Amino acid sequence: MxxxxxxxxxxxxxxxxxxxxxxxxxxxxxxxxxxxxxxxxxxxxxxxxxxxxxxxxxxxxxxxxxxxxxxxxxxxxxxxxxxxxxxxxxxxxxxxxxxxxxxxxxxxxxxxxxxxxxxxxxxxxxxxxxxxxxxxxxxxxxxxxxxxxxxxxxxxxxxxxxxxxxxxxxxxxxxxxxxxxxxxxxxxxxxxxxxxxxxxxxxxxxxxxxxxxxxxxxxxxxxxxxxxxxxxxxxxxxxxxxxxxxxxxxxxxxxxxxxxxxxxxxxxxxxxxxxxxxxxxxxxxxxxxxxxxxKSTHSTGRTSSSIEFSNSHRVEHFSMNDRALVNVQLEHGKNSTWEAEDNKPRLEQSSAALTTFEEQSVESHGGAGGARGKPQFVEQEPEQRGSIQAERDREREREEELDVEVQFCSRVEDIARQI
Missing domain, CATH: 1.20.1070.10 (Rhodopsin 7-helix transmembrane proteins)
Structure with missing residues (x-):
């Protein structure tokens, strides 16, 4: 050959x-x-x-x-x-x-x-x-x-x-x-x-x-x-x-x-x-x-949210879905409510104003109309408190789901940096 x-x-x-x-x-x-x-x-x-x-x-x-x-x-x-x-x-x-x-x-x-x-x-x-x-x-x-x-x-x-x-x-x-x-x-x-x-x-x-x-x-x-x-x-x-x-x-x-x-x-x-x-x-x-x-340095329209963790040395970015973004907004609204509770003078002023407004509203109806209006208002209070408590429970559940999702994303991103 x-x-x-x-x-x-x-x-x-x-x-x-x-x-x-x-x-x-x-x-x-x-x-x-x-x-x-x-x-x-x-x-x-x-x-x-x-x-x-x-x-x-x-x-x-x-x-x-x-x-x-x-x-x-x-x-x-x-x-x-x-x-x-x-x-x-x-x-x-x-x-x-x-x-x-x-x-x-x-x-x-x-x-x-x-x-x-x-x-x-x-x-x-x-x-x-x-x-x-x-x-x-x-x-x-x-x-x-x-x-x-x-x-x-x-x-x-x-x-x-x-x-x-x-x-x-x-x-x-x-x-x-x-x-x-x-x-x-x-x-x-x-x-x-x-x-x-x-x-x-x-x-x-x-x-x-x-x-x-x-x-x-x-x-x-x-x-x-x-x-x-x-x-x-x-x-x-x-x-x-x-x-x-x-x-x-x-x-x-x-x-x-x-x-x-x-x-x-x-x-x-x-x-x-x-x-x-x-x-x-x-x-x-x-x-x-x-x-x-x-292309767009000052663009604010994004399809994913960014979450910042203050206990880390740098900002970690996780791609979240729309439900997680809503949870973040709900959590932000709840935190704002918590912050408002610490301002007692403002709460007392708001409570006093609300009481004065209710008394004026009841007096303006007069007679039987006023008598009928007050029991009706009292009967609605338990129902309103129940709906508010149910809403708070749903918010708490969504916050717990968000915490689990954030922890999982943090773990996945940490693994991704190691491979």
């Missing part, structure tokens, strides 16, 4: 680096533009709260790593040199850090949603663990002189295929494959947990109560799960191709084709990650908020 024969140089060989360079530059431009958009949305206080999520901050770290990796992949060293060795160390380090970030995204989803761990408290450990893993796995081969110029790129450069294979396997391929496997396992555990929650709600007739956070945010959770799945696909493909090419260094036709595919997979990583990150729900909401705010 032609794939087992030695590769014969052709016209495509001269343009191979140009194709890879084109993919790399496109990824650099797209990633830099997306990072600038995220930075502007995070800087603007109008849209900042939409980006307050652990997974999005981890995603930004992965995008920065891929941007640096794409820039370091541009061939600037034509041969073996100390700069090429450092570039290989630096490029593989940021590549490993990107894999760690996507693994942390999948792990954080599992810890928060399934095991109820606080994601905000775990975030610092994600960064510390990733940096420690990258340092341990890449400083060792760099100190051993295993990085350098190899086959037109800055990579593992040992001339002995077996030694090169062992360093690649021990410092890169095995750990990336393990993290990719962990991403897939975490994602399917989350899917299984969501299915179990949904089944329990159906069997126990709990569909009338508010949905748990994992069900209320299932679309966002599934969208976030696409990052680890894409990372797993690219990491598995790249690692397996690297292992196969290291074990088969003979330049056959098949080896040349797989080498071209391997270079394209690594060159397309920033572009694919950027396109997927551009569809992030939090980022889309932030961009939509900025666009609406720029």
């Amino acid at each position: 032609s794939t087992t024969k030695l590769h014969v140089p052709n016209a495509l060989d001269a343009h191979l680096q140009d194709v890879v360079l084109t993919f790399g530059i496109a990824g650099i431009v797209l990633t830099a533009f997306l990072l600038f958009t995220i930075a502007y949305a995070a800087w603007n206080p109008v849209s900042r709260h939409h980006l307050n999520r652990v997974s999005l901050r981890l995603l930004v770290g992965a995008l920065i790593s891929n941007l640096i990796f794409a820039a370091s992949s541009i061939p600037v060293f034509p041969g073996p040199s100390a700069g090429c060795s450092f570039m290989a160390f630096f490029g593989l380090s940021v590549l490993m850090f990107s894999a760690c970030m996507f693994f942390c995204i999948a792990l954080n989803l599992q810890l928060v949603l399934v095991h109820h761990v606080n994601g905000n408290l775990m975030e610092k450990f994600y960064y510390i663990g990733s940096v420690a893993a990258v340092a341990i796995l890449n400083i060792t081969p760099y100190a051993a002189g295993q990085f350098g110029y190899y086959n037109g790129t800055c990579w593992f450069s040992d001339s002995r295929p077996d030694v090169q294979f062992h360093w690649l396997l021990g410092s890169q391929a095995v750990w990336i494959l393990l993290m990719s496997t962990g991403e897939v396992v975490s994602f399917f555990l989350i899917l299984g947990y969501m299915y179990r929650i949904r089944r329990e709600r159906v069997l126990t007739s709990l569909s009338a109560i508010p949905k748990p956070p994992i069900m209320a945010y299932r679309s966002i959770i599934l969208r976030i799960g696409l990052y680890p799945l894409l990372s797993c696909t690219l990491n598995f493909t790249g690692s397996i191709l690297d292992i196969w090419l290291t074990k088969n260094p003979v330049p056959t036709e098949l080896q040349w084709r797989l080498s071209f595919v391997d270079l394209c997979v690594f060159a397309l990583r920033p572009t694919l990650y950027t396109l997927l990150a551009a569809a992030d729900p939090g980022l889309l909401r932030a961009i939509r908020t900025l666009r609406n705010h720029s």
Whole structure:
């Protein structure tokens, strides 16, 4: 077969680096533009709260790593040199850090949603663990002189295929494959947990109560799960191709084709990650908020109400329905009544005026008409007091429902910031 024969140089060989360079530059431009958009949305206080999520901050770290990796992949060293060795160390380090970030995204989803761990408290450990893993796995081969110029790129450069294979396997391929496997396992555990929650709600007739956070945010959770799945696909493909090419260094036709595919997979990583990150729900909401705010800064017509909590460090916004808005207005009216009760002089004046008005009204009817009017007024008092008490009971029930709804919204928003 032609794939087992030695590769014969052709016209495509001269343009191979140009194709890879084109993919790399496109990824650099797209990633830099997306990072600038995220930075502007995070800087603007109008849209900042939409980006307050652990997974999005981890995603930004992965995008920065891929941007640096794409820039370091541009061939600037034509041969073996100390700069090429450092570039290989630096490029593989940021590549490993990107894999760690996507693994942390999948792990954080599992810890928060399934095991109820606080994601905000775990975030610092994600960064510390990733940096420690990258340092341990890449400083060792760099100190051993295993990085350098190899086959037109800055990579593992040992001339002995077996030694090169062992360093690649021990410092890169095995750990990336393990993290990719962990991403897939975490994602399917989350899917299984969501299915179990949904089944329990159906069997126990709990569909009338508010949905748990994992069900209320299932679309966002599934969208976030696409990052680890894409990372797993690219990491598995790249690692397996690297292992196969290291074990088969003979330049056959098949080896040349797989080498071209391997270079394209690594060159397309920033572009694919950027396109997927551009569809992030939090980022889309932030961009939509900025666009609406720029169109009408002083607009007061809104379809959702905003509730401010004085005991929090910042304002939390919850999308409420019209019934909740009515409850808020009722509660405001009741609070105004309570405040009025504290002003005793005004109440006494109002009571005295009301008594004088009633006496004048009774006297003006005279005779039998006045006698008939007073008992009729007395008979209506119990009925009025009963209707007022019933109205107060209904207001109290609506206030309790509103409190439950606000607490649920607060809990859901807190979970959303952790995933």
